[in-house]
Amino acid sequence: xxxxxxxxxxxxxxxxxxxxxxxxxxxxxxxxxxxxxxxxxxxxxxxxxxxxxxxxxxxxxxxxxxxxxxxxxxxxxxxxxxxxxxxxxxxxxxxxxxxxxxxxxxxxxxxxxxxxxxxxxxxxxxxxxxxxxxxxxxxxxxxxxxxxxxxxxxxxxxxxxxxxxxxxxxxxxxxxxxxxxxxxxxxxxxxxxxxxxxxxxxxxxxxxxxxxxxxxxxxxxxxxxxxxxxxxxxxxxxxxxxxxxxxxxxxxxxxxxxxxxxxxxxxxxxxxxxxxxxxxxxxxxxxxxxxxxxxxxxxxxxxxxxxxxxxxxxxxxxxxxxxxxxxxxxxxxxxxxxxxxxxxxxxxxxxxxxxxxxxxxxxxxxxxxxxxxxxxxxxxxxxxxxxxxxxxxxxxxxxxxxxxxxxxxxxxxxxxxxxxxxxxxxxxxxxxxxxxxxxxxxxxxxxxxxxxxxxxxxxxxxxxxxxxxxxxxxxxxxxxxxxxxxxxxxxxxxxxxxxxxxxxxxxxxxxxxxxxxxxxxxxxxxxxxxxxxxxxxxxxxxxxxxxxxxxxxxxxxxxxxxxxxxxxxxxxxxxxxxxxxxxxxxxxxxxxxxxxxxxxxxxxxxxxxxxxxxxxxxxxxxxxxxxxxxx
Numbered sequence: 001x002x003x004x005x006x007x008x009x010x011x012x013x014x015x016x017x018x019x020x021x022x023x024x025x026x027x028x029x030x031x032x033x034x035x036x037x038x039x040x041x042x043x044x045x046x047x048x049x050x051x052x053x054x055x056x057x058x059x060x061x062x063x064x065x066x067x068x069x070x071x072x073x074x075x076x077x078x079x080x081x082x083x084x085x086x087x088x089x090x091x092x093x094x095x096x097x098x099x100x101x102x103x104x105x106x107x108x109x110x111x112x113x114x115x116x117x118x119x120x121x122x123x124x125x126x127x128x129x130x131x132x133x134x135x136x137x138x139x140x141x142x143x144x145x146x147x148x149x150x151x152x153x154x155x156x157x158x159x160x161x162x163x164x165x166x167x168x169x170x171x172x173x174x175x176x177x178x179x180x181x182x183x184x185x186x187x188x189x190x191x192x193x194x195x196x197x198x199x200x201x202x203x204x205x206x207x208x209x210x211x212x213x214x215x216x217x218x219x220x221x222x223x224x225x226x227x228x229x230x231x232x233x234x235x236x237x238x239x240x241x242x243x244x245x246x247x248x249x250x251x252x253x254x255x256x257x258x259x260x261x262x263x264x265x266x267x268x269x270x271x272x273x274x275x276x277x278x279x280x281x282x283x284x285x286x287x288x289x290x291x292x293x294x295x296x297x298x299x300x301x302x303x304x305x306x307x308x309x310x311x312x313x314x315x316x317x318x319x320x321x322x323x324x325x326x327x328x329x330x331x332x333x334x335x336x337x338x339x340x341x342x343x344x345x346x347x348x349x350x351x352x353x354x355x356x357x358x359x360x361x362x363x364x365x366x367x368x369x370x371x372x373x374x375x376x377x378x379x380x381x382x383x384x385x386x387x388x389x390x391x392x393x394x395x396x397x398x399x400x401x402x403x404x405x406x407x408x409x410x411x412x413x414x415x416x417x418x419x420x421x422x423x424x425x426x427x428x429x430x431x432x433x434x435x436x437x438x439x440x441x442x443x444x445x446x447x448x449x450x451x452x453x454x455x456x457x458x459x460x461x462x463x464x465x466x467x468x469x470x471x472x473x474x475x476x477x478x479x480x481x482x483x484x485x486x487x488x489x490x491x492x493x494x495x496x497x498x499x500x501x502x503x504x505x506x507x508x509x510x511x512x513x514x515x516x517x518x519x520x521x522x523x524x525x526x527x528x529x530x531x532x533x534x535x536x537x538x539x540x541x542x543x544x545x546x547x548x549x550x551x552x553x554x555x556x557x558x559x560x561x562x563x564x565x566x567x568x569x570x571x572x573x574x575x576x577x578x579x580x581x582x583x584x585x586x587x588x589x590x591x592x593x594x595x596x597x598x599x600x601x602x603x604x605x606x607x608x609x610x611x612x613x614x615x616x617x618x619x620x621x622x623x624x625x626x627x628x629x630x631x
Contacts, residue, residue: 005046006031007598013053013555017545018060020528022521028058030551033598038547053555056592057523060531060543061088061153061552062508065277065489066247066313068092068120069496070099070157071112071130076577078152078612081584082495083601085506086554086591089535089542089620090495093158094247095119095279096205096224100142100157100194101167103134110214111166115222117213119205120497121329123345124213126578139194146619152601154552154617156540158203158247159194161235165223174223175212184234192238198621200538201244201275202235206251206258209332211342218342229261236264240274244622245538249279250294262297267307274309275537281312281488282319282472283479285397286387291482298487311537313492314482315504316511317566319472322401322501322583325463329498330471333391336363340458348462355459368393368451392469395450402466402572405439407432413467417453421446466572480514483529484522489537490529503570503583509556509590510566516558539622551598560589 006029015038016023029037029047044050064082070092073079082090092098097115104111112134113127136142139159146155165174168186173179179187191202204224212220236246246265251258267273281291294312301308321330327345331337339360343350354360371382371389378388392398395414403409408416423431423440424447431437443456457465473479483490493507508530515526535543542552569586594602597618601611610616 004048005029006036006048008049008051008595008600009042009044009047010051010053010058010553010555011042011044013056013058015545016057016059016524016527018528018532018543020525020532022524023057028545028553030553030595030598033551035545035547035549035551038545051593055557055559057556057558059527059554059556060545061554061594061596062086062530063089063091063491063534063540063543064153064493064495064508065091065491065534065538066094066279066493067495067497068094068097068116070097071116071122071127072496072577073151073155074099074133074149075130076612077149078601078607080152080607080611081505083152083594083596083611084591084607085509085585085587086556086594087153087493087495087505087508088552088554088594088596088617089154089156089540091156091158091200091538093160093200094203095210095249096160096162096203096222098157098160098163098203099131099134100139100159100199101163102137102142103131104163104166105131106170109171111163111171114171114212114214114217115162118332118341119210119222121327121501122497122499123580126499126580129578139190139199140197143197143199143619143621147615150612150615151617151619152596152611154540154542154596154620156200156538156620156622158201158245159191159199161202161204161227162223164190164202164235165227169223171217171223175217175220175226178226178228179231184231187231187235188238191235195238195242195244195623198619198623199244200622201239201246203247204232205249206261207249208251208253209329209338211332211338213342232261233264233270236274240270240272242623243275243539245275245277247277259297262301262310263306265301265306265308265310267309268305273307276308276310277489277537278310278312280492281314281482281485283475283482284390284472285470285474286382286390286392287385289385295485295487302487311487311489314485314488314490315473315492315494316479316483316490316507316514317504318470318474318479320468320470320502320567320570321498322466322468322572324466324500325461326458327463328501330391330469333389334364334367336360336367351462352459355455361455364455365451368454390471392471393450395453397469398467399469400465400467404461404465405433405435407436413453413457414450417447417450420453476514476517480518480522483511483514484525489534490526491534499578499580499582500572501583503585506566506569506585506587509561509564509587512556513561513564513566516561540620542620551595553593553595554591555593556590557592564590 008030011027014023027042064087067090265274265276301310371378398413400408493504495505515522531543575582596616
């Protein structure tokens with residue numbers, strides 16, 4: 001048998017090449033993991049395998065620009081939960097957190113567990129299992145270890161600032177004092193070294209509800225938040241000089257300070273623009289105009305006046321967050337409920353004791369009503385769309401999904417609350433079952449207000465009731481406008497984070513679905529925004545279908561995409577990998593094929609045997625010659 005010219009030939013597909021130009025029907029040939037030929041009517045006889053792509057879209061593999069898969073990748077390098085949705089490149093090391101310095105365990109401290117547990121809502125036993133798999137101790141060793149893994153997607157990484165501070169100062173010092181000059185100089189050297197090694201840049205964090213999880217520091221925020229302007233300016237200098245990226249989140253509790261820090265993007269003030277990728281452009285239900293302020297600020301920073309280079313990452317789906325009782329990233333924002341979350345995950349007795357503490361109850365009631373009741377300034381600001389807190393506390397927005405009683409499943413907490421009130425006001429015969437009657441009889445009578453209702457649920461059921469809330473992006477048309485805005489960048493999925501609270505692995509597919517609803521031209525624009533544009537911004541040699549490019553490809557059935565509903569496709573499953581349940585996304589039928597380095601890893605609803613068994617993806621190094629050449 002004669003040797004074939006190509007390994008795979010994909011015929012008759014509508015190809016979106018990532019340029020943003022209109023798609024064209026053509027054939028794509030793959031050889032040795034690279035794009036070998038493109039055109040019409042390529043000969044089938046030259047290929048070892050021929051795939052008929054009639055009626056399907058073909059495009060470069062999608063980039064997930066914001067993940068927290070840092071730990072999972074070392075336990076399951078194939079990262080199956082992302083490749084099934086067409087993702088072929090993931091970015092890790094975000095929000096100042098990561099594993100590039102190895103376990104960093106010393107003197108009884110476990111910084112990775114301490115930082116990740118509450119920031120990313122990952123249970124400690126899951127994290128401890130992940131940290132046990134880490135075996136390197138340097139940023140160079142971290143990059144090199146990927147070559148020994150059977151990677152599925154390509155992996156690119158930021159240098160995480162919290163872990164950098166811990167590495168140089170130790171955990172205790174990193175949250176209790178400023179660095180010495182010698183420590184600052186060492187951090188500068190490590191940043192410069194990481195840029196030489198191909199790191200994307202430096203990641204920091206400013207969200208006020210990101211706390212440590214281990215005693216005695218549960219009331220302390222993560223290390224990056226103890227850095228001053230001068231420290232960041234110095235550490236970002238080598239990032240700026242090399243054209244790399246600062247990934248960050250705004251300092252929400254001090255808007256003037258946030259503005260001052262964001263000035264670091266300015267080329268006018270600091271000689272050269274600093275590429276800045278910030279979280280996030282979403283349309284909050286309680287603050288629907290806040291995104292306009294963020295985007296207006298970006299326009300100002302990117303103007304000729306400041307010569308900045310900042311965008312805000314955009315989520316392509318409704319921001320739906322699940323809560324296990326009160327354990328959720330949502331409720332870290334309130335002082336009282338953050339104290340509940342600070343209790344160990346399995347410490348039901350500790351939470352119940354707190355819930356029965358009169359001082360805590362007063363604090364909770366104050367937090368629950370703040371900005372919602374009365375005629376004070378906080379309520380006025382909330383009515384104007386400028387609330388002090390973004391966490392929804394309206395029972396009508398909360399939907400049971402894992403209710404303690406079958407009768408409550410799918411209902412809003414408001415509906416159950418109102419039925420309870422009716423029951424207590426003489427409608428006892430209207431209970432729908434003996435179980436509901438028993439549940440209602442356990443509530444204080446009268447129940448009083450919705451704060452008392454929620455307190456009882458937490459006392460009685462702890463984490464054994466689940467509900468979801470849509471925090472943002474409830475209008476698909478306006479979400480699409482955000483995704484296409486010139487000062488945003490889609491691709492923010494937060495994959496691997498908040499494993500019981502959210503599942504946005506498929507968010508990029510929803511971006512394509514929203515674009516499909518507008519026009520074919522918009523689909524072409526969206527493909528560019530999910531492939532070539534982020535690759536160019538981060539300096540990575542992916543996102544292309546040019547001859548010679550690595551064959552990272554996704555094929556999509558447009559009819560299945562049109563019919564698919566991401567909200568109906570979330571599942572809460574047990575993952576043996578973690579020995580824990582996790583929220584996941586399902587888009588079966590939408591992605592027909594995912595190729596990484598020329599190999600099919602997902603085909604017609606099933607993983608192929610190569611995923612996780614042989615190296616496919618690679619550690620991407622920013623600023624490499626190949627990256628520069630491809631863009």
